[in-house]
Amino acid sequence: MPRTEVPPVLVTGATGRVGRVVVDLLMDAGVPVRAVTHRSEAAATLPADVEVVTGDLTVPESLDAGLRGAGAVFLVWTVPPATAPAVVERLAVSTRRVVFLSSPHRTPHPFFRQPNPMAVLHADIERLIAAAGLETTVIRPGMFASNAMFWWATAIRADGVVRWPYGAAETAPVDERDVAAVAALALCQDEHAGGDYVLTGPESLSQAEQVSIIGDVVGRRIAFEELSPDEFRRETEGSWPRPVVDMLLAAWGATMGRPAFVTSTVLDVLGSAPRSFRQFVADHATVFIDPTPSR
Template sequence: MAVLHADIERLIATTGLESTIIRPGMFASNSLAWWASAIRAGDVVRWPYGAAETAPVDDRDIAAVAARTLHQDGHAGGDYVLTGPESLTQAAQVGVIGDALGRRIAFEEMTPDEFQSLSAGTAPSSVVDMLLAAWSAAVGQPAYITTAVADILGTAPRTLRQWAADHTTTFAEGSEGS
């Protein structure tokens, strides 16, 4: 993914136009695609590298940073890494969603091979491999956290707890999802 993004950034640079690069980390909303159906069904969430830490960033914070950098002077040439405010393991993230729902959600580790098999046909294998490599490297390491959201918006980034509380209906049993 870094190579793909670097190629795109080189193309942008060749246009000669002013630009700002925004590099969000793990989106909080990834949990909707990854875990929501199991959570809605009341099932165990099975996922690889439960001990891998990320700092999920709320999509609304990403959008607000993008809007601010587009219309406010001083961001041309900027290169911003956006993260949420806290480092959480993937298993803890499932727990935060459970707390928002008022129930415990069981988390079970799956092997990388199981994940690759289950992901076949749903995402390019290069993306699956990239995710697995990133999660493997993140085990036992606190996630990298930046102040970029707060620096640009003047307010602290939303926590995963806030994001989960705002999305409980999407995770609630019997809901259709989003």
């Protein structure tokens, strides 16, 4: 009998936090991958044996070559919305299945119900995908665990003081490796078509507790210095986009006094428990440790 060829999966956001892991997981499973980047120099960050295709979500026709014959697409959208209709139109003529990295904007918890331009964009793209009649799985992770590295690692390495607002606000950070594992499974198994998965980490932890866990793991006392929202706006002025700052402040403020929303979806889909925040920090501990300690 002739061997049935497995069609390739086109992975957008392939150099990003979730997409990069999706690439590895699909390759480990023997699924051919086309990894999309819009920067040719980023190819070096991808495995040597992966097929890298240059494509730009803001230039829909640039995706055509990569889409040819693709069995499924992992869609990560981090660019402005203008070209989303044209991109989804192209997906609909080229492929059958889409797994879309979205957010839990439908979840009735105050953290997820604040004004949020990303949520509006995600909802718009979900509508486009549904109208195009594609088989879809929507992946809705809450706060990524790796935000802790992007937000706090520099301060922790520098002077061990995290200056941050809403220390008591609780989130349930989800490890991107778990998000990617759910996405990879959904790309490979038809039974996940129609799936709508809100993914969180296993426990609700205040931001101050998260900082304290990092201190525990790296064996160093880290101080948490509470900032007011306005102080945080001033501290991030010029380095963070203001809409992102306002979005985060609104979400943290709204969740004060409540535990974070926690789901069992990672366990339900993968059959293994989601990684804890402590595990995430242990696996990335070097990021929080000054490589040049004083003698």
